[in-house]
Amino acid sequence: xxxxxxxxxxxxxxxxxxTASTTATASEGSPRxxxxxxxxxxxxxxxxPGQTAGIxxxxxxxxxxxxxxxxxxxxxxxxxxxVGAVTLPWLGRAVDRYGVQRVLALTATTFGAFLVxxxxxxxxFGLTAGFVGARAMxxxxxxxxxxxxxxxxxxxxxxxxxxxxxxxxxxxxxxFPLLSERVITLIGWRHTFMAEALLIWVVVLPIALWGLRxxxxxxxxxxxxLAEGETxxxxxxRQIARTSMFWALTAGVACSGLVTTAVFFHQIAVLGELGLSxxxxxxxxxxxxxxxxxxxxxFSSAGDRYSPKLLMSAAMAMHxxxxxxxxxxxxxxxxxxxxxxxxxAAAAARAVEKTALPHYFGxxxxxxxxxxxxxxxVASTAVGPLLLSVAHQVxxxxxxxxIVLAALCALVxxxxxxxxxxxxxxxxxxSTGLRDEHRTRPPASVQGAP
Numbered sequence: 001x002x003x004x005x006x007x008x009x010x011x012x013x014x015x016x017x018x019t020a021s022t023t024a025t026a027s028e029g030s031p032r033x034x035x036x037x038x039x040x041x042x043x044x045x046x047x048x049p050g051q052t053a054g055i056x057x058x059x060x061x062x063x064x065x066x067x068x069x070x071x072x073x074x075x076x077x078x079x080x081x082x083v084g085a086v087t088l089p090w091l092g093r094a095v096d097r098y099g100v101q102r103v104l105a106l107t108a109t110t111f112g113a114f115l116v117x118x119x120x121x122x123x124x125f126g127l128t129a130g131f132v133g134a135r136a137m138x139x140x141x142x143x144x145x146x147x148x149x150x151x152x153x154x155x156x157x158x159x160x161x162x163x164x165x166x167x168x169x170x171x172x173x174x175x176f177p178l179l180s181e182r183v184i185t186l187i188g189w190r191h192t193f194m195a196e197a198l199l200i201w202v203v204v205l206p207i208a209l210w211g212l213r214x215x216x217x218x219x220x221x222x223x224x225x226l227a228e229g230e231t232x233x234x235x236x237x238r239q240i241a242r243t244s245m246f247w248a249l250t251a252g253v254a255c256s257g258l259v260t261t262a263v264f265f266h267q268i269a270v271l272g273e274l275g276l277s278x279x280x281x282x283x284x285x286x287x288x289x290x291x292x293x294x295x296x297x298x299f300s301s302a303g304d305r306y307s308p309k310l311l312m313s314a315a316m317a318m319h320x321x322x323x324x325x326x327x328x329x330x331x332x333x334x335x336x337x338x339x340x341x342x343x344x345a346a347a348a349a350r351a352v353e354k355t356a357l358p359h360y361f362g363x364x365x366x367x368x369x370x371x372x373x374x375x376x377x378v379a380s381t382a383v384g385p386l387l388l389s390v391a392h393q394v395x396x397x398x399x400x401x402x403i404v405l406a407a408l409c410a411l412v413x414x415x416x417x418x419x420x421x422x423x424x425x426x427x428x429x430x431s432t433g434l435r436d437e438h439r440t441r442p443p444a445s446v447q448g449a450p
Contacts, residue, residue, distance in 0.1 A: 036153045039211045041165045043104065044146040045172020046204055049115055049196040050138015052264045052381075053285045054176040055131075058118075060268055060278070061189040062127065070266070071393060072124055074386040077265065080131030081382040084140040091141050100149045104208035107145055111137035112197035119193035142204075143169075149212055167293055174289035181268075181282040240361050240422070245309065248412075248419035249356050250373045252312045254380040255412045256349035259319060259405040260342065262384035263326075270398045274329050287336055288343030295344035299351040308356030309416050315352055316413035318345035323406035327399045360422055 048054040055077070062073055095103045114133025121127040150165050183192045240246050263270055264285075271281035302311055322341040329338045353373065391401025 033153065036149055036212065037165050038168075039207050040146040040149045041168035041172070043149075043204055043207060044143055044165060044169025045175075046200055047138045047142035047146070047169075048173040048176030049180075049193075049200070050111065050134040050140075050142065051173055051176070052139075052261055053173065053267075054138075054180065055134065056265050056267050057177050057181045057184065057278070057282050058189050058193070059265065061184065062121075065189070066121070066123065066127065068124060068127075069393070070269075070389040071386060073127070074265065074389040076124060076128040076131050077135075078382040078386050079128055080133075080135040081139075081378065083132045084135035084137075085378040085382075087136045088140050088144060091144050095145060095148050100145055100152070100212050101208055103141075104145045104149075104212065105205060107137050107141035108200055108204035108208060111142060112200040114138075115193050115197035115200070119190045119197070170289055170293065174286050177282040177285040178279070181279055185279075243422040244419040245360050245422050248309060248416045249312060249353055249360075250376050251412050252316055252349055252416060253353045253373055254376045255316065255409055256319060256346055257377045258380035258384040258387075259323065259409060260346040260384075261381040262388040262405060263323070263342070263402065265385035266388055266392075266398065269392075270326075270402070271329070271335065273398055274327070274331075274335075276331050276335060280331060280335065284335060284339040287339035288346075291340040291343035292347035295347040296351045299348040303352060303356070303359070308352055308359050309419055311352045312349065312356065313413045313416040315345055315348035316409050316416065318348065319409035320406045320413055323402050323409065326402050326406075 059070070059073060062068065063070055091103065091107070110133065114130055114137060117126065117133060118130030121130050146169065147165065180192055180196070183195060187195070267284065268278050268281045271284060272278065276284070299311060299315070318341060322338060322345055326338060329335050357373070388398065388401045388405070391404065392398050395401065
């Protein structure tokens with residue numbers, strides 16, 4: 001169940017379905033709970049070299065040294081993202097069968113190896129192979145295993161523990177762009193990739209082999225957590241797929257993923273066009289991350305009181321306004337404000353999606369629903385960088401492409417409130433936007449999941 005909200009820095013970060021097959025194997029109050037949370041957060045943070053933000057700082061150097069166009073590099077990245085998404089179901093089943101320890105060790109080893117492949121890339125085929133492995137094992141595998149380790153180890157306040165893991169992990173990811181940019185200036189981009197590989201092996205492999213020992217495969221018992229709080233107004237999947245609400249929410253998540261990944265991937269060049277140095281542009285990822293964490297908490301809480309479709313509309317309006325004002329950004333306060341606004345908008349859209357689907361469609365088919373919405377979202381994040389790169393080639397500047405993305409967000413913001421509430425029996429939300437009290441709450445074990 002990819003239900004947690006994905007910050008742009010950590011796009012595609014999945015959460016395991018909290019069903020009977022992913023219930024905890026550790027007892028409540030286990031002294032290992034805190035250890036598992038901290039170690040899993042470290043693993044999540046070290047997925048940074050495979051995240052969009054972590055790769056973005058290398059793009060300009062790759063384009064120059066390999067004599068490739070930005071569209072070619074963006075296409076290679078798109079292939080890597082799509083293949084990485086395909087591997088997630090297999091990795092999830094492997095964790096269920098073989099346990100966290102073995103899968104994490106294999107994932108970390110492979111992730112580091114593909115970072116070395118990127119370091120030695122001399123043409124587009126080697127670059128594509130490196131992106132495939134970095135996205136599949138880093139952005140996909142490392143994050144999947146980290147969140148699964150917490151989910152199967154914690155039985156009490158699982159949502160809170162997953163939230164802490166996510167917050168710590170994303171904070172760590174946000175440091176990679178700035179640190180990588182500084183290291184690149186000292187030793188070059190190829191040696192920086194190799195240094196990141198060494199870091200993964202030195203830190204994550206001991207965590208896998210010793211730190212998370214005993215965090216085994218999931219077991220099919222303790223189904224009470226799933227049964228508690230089950231919805232009574234679930235709709236058939238075919239009926240859901242024909243509702244305007246489903247496609248309005250899907251469009252919001254997909255549009256958010258497309259535009260944020262596009263500008264994140266080209267952030268060094270986009271902000272460089274506005275006068276920011278590479279270090280300043282890379283540093284802008286930090287306020288984006290901090291604002292994203294705050295927006296996630298705010299919009300998740302607001303989802304308990306206000307209409308989710310109105311919140312989604314607000315999130316998309318934030319996207320549109322931020323991108324429309326991007327051409328006015330310059331070094332200093334305006335660049336900081338841009339980072340805060342973009343990070344908040346991206347996190348808000350994903351937070352609303354988490355609340356909206358069970359609110360409108362129940363929880364019986366929630367896993368299938370989120371699987372469908374996330375497949376669309378992953379596809380959008382894969383093509384976003386390529387579209388902006390093509391727009392830059394055509395116009396000679398990023399500004400026209402960014403304005404088109406802003407217009408797309410504005411269109412989604414205006415049309416989302418027009419979607420009809422699909423619930424046949426529940427009363428509609430009041431004119432004040434307050435949600436009705438008859439809605440079915442999600443299972444207690446996942447209410448607080450990030």
